[in-house]
Amino acid sequence: MPPPSPPQPVAEPATAAAIFIVGTLADDAATHAQVRAWCGDLAALVRAVGHRAPQDHLSCVAGFGAEAWDRLFGAPRPRELHPFIEYGPPERRAVATPGDVLLHLRADRMDLCFELATHLVAALGPGFTAVDEVHGFRNFDMRSMIGFVDGTENPQGQEAVAATVIGAEDPDFAGGxxxxxxKYLHDMQGWNALPVEVQERIIGRTKLSDIELDDATKPSWAHNALTVIEDENGEEIDIVRGNMPFGRPGMGEFGTYFIGYARSPRPIEQMLENMFVGKPAGNYDRLLDFSTAVTGGLFFVPSQDLLQALSERDPQSEPAPPTADGYTGSLCIGSLKGQTHHE
Incomplete structure (x- = not known):
């Protein structure tokens, strides 16, 4: 068997700074050709900027949405790549927003992220339009904007790789x-008005010491009760979160950028269904009374080798067919037909 294709740096540890850019692409041949060429140049651009300060761990992950994949690269399509599924009723909804390309830049210095983002966006050309850009920062001891430690349960090392990197289940896209x-915006005035004990019940952990509440104390609607997903054997399914706080205090904007990597989107989709619809329906994540999702997107991250190969791809004229595994939603629940799921 050939050695597995190395993944993009999806399982890297947290850094002090990050930039997230989501953009759309013009649907014309010139743009498609320029983006494919960009796939071949990406690694060299990261090396060129990162070489200035190798100790600051500059990296970039690039991903593509389902519609963009079909237009840029044609068939075959990654088995579980599809448009983002919306969840929840109107008053608390996981919304889907436009996005063909995702860039996730990380480093221990924001200037490195900024410099690389400048080169990457310029190289994508005039057919690329950024529709969302967030500059995230490390907040004290890895605390989210709402004051709780974020990412406590992230797997590390090889466990992180196993949780995020596709293997034999989709061999054409192994390493992806x-x-x-x-992007979540928080009502900090309302959140800060709550007693700490109430905040802890909503999150499911203590605020100062970051200790998980015991089952007798933790409500079934606590955030961490609804976001733990288990397989059929009762084993917890890991994902890797790279969440970052962001904000503009002068504009009253305080937020968290959620980004979750996994070898299948289904566990994260089940988390979102649990949070926004509830488990059971109506028993939703009470953090959503203070946090509003304003963007949502699903992307496929090719392996490093595939990213290079895509620069030479001659896409078929026909769009990629629907996935062959009969996928119909999160953990085979719900429906892709309307890209929505709510009760």
Whole structure:
């Protein structure tokens, strides 16, 4: 068997700074050709900028949405790549927003992220339009904007790789990953008005010491009760979160950028269904009374070798067919037909 294709740096540890850019692409041959060429140049651009300060761990992950994949690369399509599924009723909804390309830049210095983002966006050409850009920062001891430690349960090392990198289940795309992103805005005035004990019940952990509440104390609607997903054997399914706080205090904007990497989108989709619809329906994540999702997207992250190969891809004239595994939603629940799921 040939050695597995190395993944993009999806399982890298947290850094002090990050930039997230989501953009759309013009649907014309010139743009498609330029983006394919860009796939072959990406690694060299990262090396050129990162060489200035190798100790600051500059990296970039690039992903593509389902519609963009069909237009840029044609068939075959990664088995579980599809448009983002919306969840929940109107008052608390996981919304889907436009996105053909995702860039996730990380480093221990924002200037490195900024420099690389400048080169990457310029190289994508005039057919690329950024529809969302967030500059994230490390907040004290890895705390989210709402004051709780974020990413405590992230797997590390080889466990992180196993959780995020596709293997034999989709051999044409081995070494790749799926990533779901959402930008959340927080009602900090309302959140800060809550007693700490109430905040802890909503999150399911203590605020100062970051200790998980015991089952007798933790409500079934606590955030971490609804976001733990298990397989048929009762084993927890890991994902890797690269969440970052962001904000503009002068504009009253305080937020968290959620980004979750996994070898299948289904566990993250089940988390979103649990949070926004509830488990059971109506028993939703009470954090959503103070946090609003304003973006949502699902992207496929090719392996490093595939990313290079895509620069030479001659896409078929016909769009990629629907996935062959009969996928119909999160953990085979729900429906892709309307890209929505709510009760």
């Amino acid at each position: 990953s799926y990533v779901i992103v959402q």
